[in-house]
Amino acid sequence: MKIGLEVHVQLPTRSKMFCSCPTEGDAEPNTRICPVCMGFPGSKPSLNGEALKLGLKLAKMLECSIPDTTWFSRKIYFYPDLAKNFQITQQETPVGLGGVYMLGDKPIRITRIHLEEDPGKIKRTSDGSSLIDYNRSGIPLAEIVTEPDISSPAEARKFLASLLADIRHTIDLEPDSERSVRCDCNISVGKERCEVKNVTGLKNVERALTFEVVRQTKILRAGGKIERETRHFDEERKVTTSARKKEFEADYGYINEPDLGTYHIARMASEIENKETPMEMAVRFENDYGMTAKAARQIISTDIRLAGFFEDLAAATDTETAKCLVSGVVSSNWKGFEPTKGSLDDIISMVRRFKEGKITDVECNMRVRCIMTGDEDTCRICSEDLDKIVGRALDENPSVIADYAANEKAANRIIGAVMKETGGTYSSAEIVSAVRRLITERL
Amino acid sequence: MDRETVIRVARSAHLELTEEEIELYRRDLEEILDYFRVLDDAPSSDDLLVNPVEVTDVLRSDEPHMEIPADTLLEDVNTYERYVRGPRVQ
Amino acid sequence: MIDLSKLPAINERYRMFSEITSEASADAEFAFSAKDNLTAVGFRARAGSAILEGYEPVFDAACVEKMRSAGGFLVGKTNMDEFGFGSFSVNSAYGVPRNPYDAERSCGGSSGGAACAAAVMDGHVALGVSTGGSIACPASFCGVYGMAPTYGRVSKHGLIDYGNSMDKVGILSGDAKDLGRYLPVISGEDRRDPTSCNHPPLAKKFRKLKSVALVRSETSAGVDAAIRAAEEELRSMSVDVEAVSMDTLRYALPAYYVLASAEGSTNIARYCGLRYGRQDGDLSMKFDDYFTSMRSQYLGEETKRRVILGTFTRMSGFRDKYYAKALGVRNAIISEYKKIFERFDAVLTPTMPFISPRFDEISGMSALESYRADVLSVPPNLSGLPHVSMPCGYSEGMPVGMMLTADHWNDDMLLSAAEDWQDRFTAIPPEVSL
Incomplete structure (x- = not known):
């Protein structure tokens, strides 16, 4: 089985690709439009430098x-959402050619990456005509085309998830619904391939491909022949259907776009400092920290931020301690944890206390888990010693309880006293929560 | 240049031709393409493939800006609740 | 004060405008017109096409905007071949302009209305557009000066595209000095049109033209005689004139028609009965059928011809033979020009091989025959080179034009040459009586 994907990602620019209309804002239809993205006669496109830069960053990645x-x-085809009835895209000279993406140990070859403009959106009406919103018209897209190196629908999904994570990391793409990923999926079980067009979202890609595997396998088993065709994915029924044979031949009749000129992108690319790619990072981890390739990829593929945290922890403590902690308790609690600067610093100071011999490894693990999960039971166990100290401070200042009822700031006196007494053994967050909890209990 | 090619090309360009038009354009295109054959022996080079003068590295900064209000733009457009009304797509 | 009271009567007779201002007079420094494929707020922009009926642009073309802020008053939009597709201005949905020297003859095209206005109206500056000769040809047929600058010299913002890699905004006028007066006004970088950016600016002090390479060509006897006389006149102005041959020029016409129709057919794709212009079709039709019916109904005969031709030359299987080849041939032609410009300031040819044909002659021409009329005006246009057409004689009472072509960005040499020529050449204005 061979699967190749064409992945469309909207690039996070503030203005559109060929005009200055904002990419975000008013959700009302046709509010972010101008003569350029409406294709009005006399208008001319001009390229957003940021779109080109983001495309080059992805090409490098x-x-x-x-x-x-x-x-x-110009790619010419007629459709109501396409304002000029041609799409400005890249045919002969895409921003990137012949790359590779490592999915774990497996290289997925990248045929090309090119830039193009998104068309508008169409709504169908009950009377049969259509309603068109051109707010999306001209949003910059990067299209990444892979070779047919993917061998199962599940792998396709895994590839997409991993690729998207890296894309987000590289171009600071916010994960949100509006900028969702769209895919054209090419799949062949036998010799001939089918293309399932315009599938939205990871889950649907896997579903559409799985449906095709079953469909094509059935045909082949029955001695039939797969017809090379374009298919659509019906999200509700979760099936693919043959796109009606085109009355109008798809001959895009590409010509060079003379309104924009040319761009010296090799020179521009050499001036772009990309963030370290996950692959580069894995190699560095092997070299700098003596990790196995597998362990390095394990950490990095979990989350690039986890890898970053590992480096911070190693710097604050030592490599062996960091490796042990990160591959253990930190990794196992990472899912569902929303890392912030504060929470990560808390973990680091906890590990420091372990290194300094103030707490045992068991206690350290438990406290780290508490920070990451906020799980009450864990936290309670962790907080037993702290609870004793806080309790004592409250015993010494009983008026605080009543004052707290009037003004929560009264707790600050106890917090300050406990901090002073414990001298950095506990994080401020821990102390604050323990003090509040114990005062509330005594109210 | 035969009838079928003229019809096929016109169809892809979204033009429907009458019988007279098909014959007219068939004849014209045959004559014109015959004349174009002189290009087969013409010298050629790949210096500039987009414009006859160099137009290079003209980029716009990523600043959102709307010069003409969207409402002004929609004044003469056939719309329904701000949507542009279009033909059937199914 | 500009008196506009005669405008309706003038237009009634010559049909050079597709739309005129409703004012009777204007308090402005000068009057100008814009070809109907240039947008101007307050006027429709239909580019000679029925499919654009109803299009009222909400923005000024850059050249119109600049002329207005220089104190110009826009008197109207000049008639033209639909989208610029033609050499005789007979392919317009809004009437055919009449040659002021003989109403039975063409004004040339596609800026025929502009040339006619320049010839008939005193002190009038006409903004024209040239893709393959659409300024030079009508200037020649109407006996006026017509300048098409280097590609990219003038912003195309607001120009309704024909062949984007060749379209140029230029100027036509009965007075050569107007070219030098107004080209600096409309020139210059405009971020709204990338092709106008990062180029050498127009020289403030126009350099003198010292030498020309004369390329002989097959022309009518009348044209030939006028050019020979002009040759002598140029020599007497101490310009070196030397005959040369340019082998690649014979490839220019086919290369031009391939590129122009390929690009043109993509530009015409957007006209489908949606968003602007004609939007009155039956929306319950399937989109392919809706587009097809609107386009078939409202696009003119020549537009359809070029759309079919252009679609064919970029179709897979033919693209390399026609479109890609023509791009390469253009480079070879530019190279040969550049070699000539190492030795000469400009190339001299007749503008057109014959005087303006009569309408009955035009209707008898095949498509290819009318394309061939552009054989001399196409090469500089294909190559993005600045060129100026100047009246240089008369044959059968009709004007003959000669054309000077200079190297890229040497527009200033042509402007000074036109002014010097005007000092020597006595033009015979058409008889206009109202």
Whole structure:
């Protein structure tokens, strides 16, 4: 089985690709439009430099070769959401060619990455006509095309999830619903392939591909022949259906786009400092921290932020301690944990206390888990010693309880006293929560 | 240049031709393409493939800005509740 | 004060405008017109096409905006071949402009209305557009000066596209000095049109033209005689004139028609009865059928011809043979020009091989025959080179034009040459009586 994907990602620019209309804001239809993205006669496109830069960052991330010069092309097809009845895209000189993406140990070859404009959106009405909103028209897209190196629907989903995480990391893409990923999926079980167009979201990609595997396998088992065709995925029924044979032949008749000129992208790319790619990071982890390739990838593929935290912890303590903690308790509690600067610092100071011999490894693990999960039982056990200290302070200052009822700031006196007494053994967050909890109990 | 090609090309360009038009354009295109054959022996080079003068590295900064209010733009457009009304797509 | 009271009567006779201002007079420094494929707030922009009926642009073309802020009053939009597709201005949905020297003859095209206005109206500056000769040809046929600058010299913001890699906004006028007066006004970088950016600016002090390479060509006897006389006149102005041959020029016409129709067919794709212009079709139709019916109904004969031709030349299987080849041929032609410009300031040819044809002659021409009329005006246009057409004689009472082509960005040499020529050449204005 061979699967290749064409992944469309909206790039996080503030203005559109070929005009200055905002990419976000008013959700009302046709509020973010101008003569350019409406294709009005007389309007001319001009390229958003940020879109090109983001495209080059992704091309570098995917280890593509970047041509010296690029230009855009017109891809001509007629559809009501396409304002000019041609799409400005890249045909001959995409921003990146011939890259590779490592999915764990497995290389997935990247055919190309190119930039293009998104069309508008169409709503169907009950009377049969359509309603078009051009707010999306001209939003910049990067299209990443893979070779047919993916071998199962599940792997396709895994690949997409991993690729998207890396894309987010590289171009600071916020995960939100509006900028969802769209895919064209090419799949062949036998010799001939089918393309399932415009599938939205990871789950649907896996579903559409799984449906195709079953469908194509059945046909082949029955001695039938797979017809090369374009298919649509019906999200509700979770099936793919043959796109009606085109009355109008899909001959895009590409020409070079003369309204924009050319761009020296190799030079531009050499000036772009990409963040370290996950793959580069894995290699460095092996070299710098003596990790196995598997362990390094394990940490990095879990979350790039986990990898970053590992480095911070190693710097604050030592490599062996960091490896032990991160591959153990931190990794196992990472899912569901929303890392903030404060919570990560708390973990680091806890590990420091362990290193200094103030707490045992068992206690350290437990306290780290408490910070990461906020799980009450764990926290209670962790807090037993702290509870005793706080209780004593409250015994010494009984008026605080009544004052707290009037003004919560009264707790600050106890918090301050406990902090002073414990001298950094506990994090401020821990102390605050323990003090509040114990005062409330005594109210 | 045969009838079928003229019809096929016109169809892809979203033009429906009458019988007279098909014959007219068939004849014209045959004559024109025949004349274009002189290009087969013409010298050629790949210096500039987009414009006849160099137009390079013209980029716009990523600043959102709307010069013409969207409502002004929609004044002459056939709309329904701000949506542009279009033909059937199913 | 500009008196506009005669405008309706003038237009009634010559049909050079597709729309005129409703004012009777204007308090402005000068009057100008814009070809109907340039947008101007307050006027429709239909580019000679019925499918654009109802399109009222909400923005000024850059050149219109600049002329207005320089004190110009826009008197109207000049008639033209639909989208610029033509050499005789007979392909317009809004009437056919009449040649002021002989109403039975063409004004040339596609900026025919602009040339006619420049010839008939005193002190009038006409903004025209040239893709393959659409300024030079009508300037020649109407006996006026017509300048198409280097590609990218003038912003195309607000220009309704024909062949984007060749479209240029230029100027036509009965007075050569207007070219030098107004080209600096409309020139310059405009971020709204990337092709106008990062170029050498127009020289403030126009350089003198010292030498020209004369390329002989097949023309009518009348045109030939006028050019020979002009040659002598140029020599007497101490310009070196030397005959040369340019082998690649014969490839220019086919290369131009391939590129222009390929690009043009993609530009015409957007006209489908949606968003602007004609929007009165039956929306319950399937979109393919809706688009097809609107386009078939409202696009003109020549537009359809070029759309079919252009779609064919970029179709897979033919793209390399036609479109890609033509791009390469253009480079070869530019290279040959550049070699000539190492030795000469400009190339001299007749603008058109014959005087303006009569309408009955035009209707008898095949498509290819009318394309061939552009054989001399196409090469500089294909190559993005600045060129100026100047009246240089008369044959059968009709004007003959000669064309100077200079190297990229040497527009200033042509402007000074036109002014110097005007000092020497006595033009015979058409008889206009109202």
